[in-house]
Amino acid sequence: MTTPTWQVNGQYYETCSCDFVCPCILGQMAVSPTKGSCTFAMAMQIDRGSYGASSLDGLGFIVLGLTPDAMGKGNWSVGLVIDDRASAEQREAITAIASGAAGGPMAALSGLIGKFLGVESAPIKFDRSGIKWSVKASSAVDMAAEGAKGINPDATEPMFLENTGHPASDRLALAHASKSHVHALGLSWDDVSGKNNGHYAPFAWRSA
Numbered sequence: 001m002t003t004p005t006w007q008v009n010g011q012y013y014e015t016c017s018c019d020f021v022c023p024c025i026l027g028q029m030a031v032s033p034t035k036g037s038c039t040f041a042m043a044m045q046i047d048r049g050s051y052g053a054s055s056l057d058g059l060g061f062i063v064l065g066l067t068p069d070a071m072g073k074g075n076w077s078v079g080l081v082i083d084d085r086a087s088a089e090q091r092e093a094i095t096a097i098a099s100g101a102a103g104g105p106m107a108a109l110s111g112l113i114g115k116f117l118g119v120e121s122a123p124i125k126f127d128r129s130g131i132k133w134s135v136k137a138s139s140a141v142d143m144a145a146e147g148a149k150g151i152n153p154d155a156t157e158p159m160f161l162e163n164t165g166h167p168a169s170d171r172l173a174l175a176h177a178s179k180s181h182v183h184a185l186g187l188s189w190d191d192v193s194g195k196n197n198g199h200y201a202p203f204a205w206r207s208a
Helices: 088-099 105-112
Strands: 006-019 038-051 060-067 076-083 113-122 124-129 132-137 141-147 172-184 187-191 196-206
Touching: 006 088, 006 124, 006 141, 006 172, 038 088, 038 124, 038 132, 038 141, 038 172, 060 088, 060 124, 060 187, 076 088, 088 105, 088 113, 105 113, 141 196
Parallel strands: 076 113
Antiparallel strands: 006 038, 006 196, 038 060, 060 076, 124 132, 132 141, 141 172, 172 187, 172 196
C-alpha cells in the first residue's frame, strides 16, 4: 500500500534523564548517557497537519523511550502516547508518522528500536509561557522545563545547539527540566532534581 503524502508542523518539547547538557547529541550517540541508560519523553504539539485526506490539526503525541546504553548501540524500547481526541484514522496516521513507518525524520531511527511498547491514549495538555513550558498527559507523562540562558543578563532567548541532526529539529533550544514523570507503557521515571536535560524547538516534518 502506498503511503499517503503527509506533513505536520508545530512545537516539540523533550526532557530526558541525562544531566544537563545531554551528552548523546554532542557525542553523536556514541557515548553513554550520564546515568548509563536514558529515558526520554519527546512531545509533539501539532499546529497544522494532514495525512492524506485526514486533518491532524491541533492534536498531539508523545514518543516515550528507554535506551539501555549509548544510543547508537540500539536496542531502544519505544512507545507512543497519542491525544485521546484523535479518531481511529488519526491515531493510525500519527502512529505511522511517529514510528517512522510512513518515512520522514523518525524513519532514520527505526533501525535502533529493538522493542515497540505499543500505544496509549490520554488527554495531552501543552502550556507555554516564554521560555517556560510544560506537557501533561493524565498520569502517563508530566514534565516541565525552562529555557537555559547564557551569562548575558539581558538575554531573552535561551542558548541553542545548532546542526544537531536531531529528528525534531537541527536547531534545539537548551532547557533545564524542572520535573519529569513518566508512568506508561511499562516505563517508570520520576525526577524533580532540576538537573536533568531538556530541549524544545519548532518542528516541521513531511513525507519524502
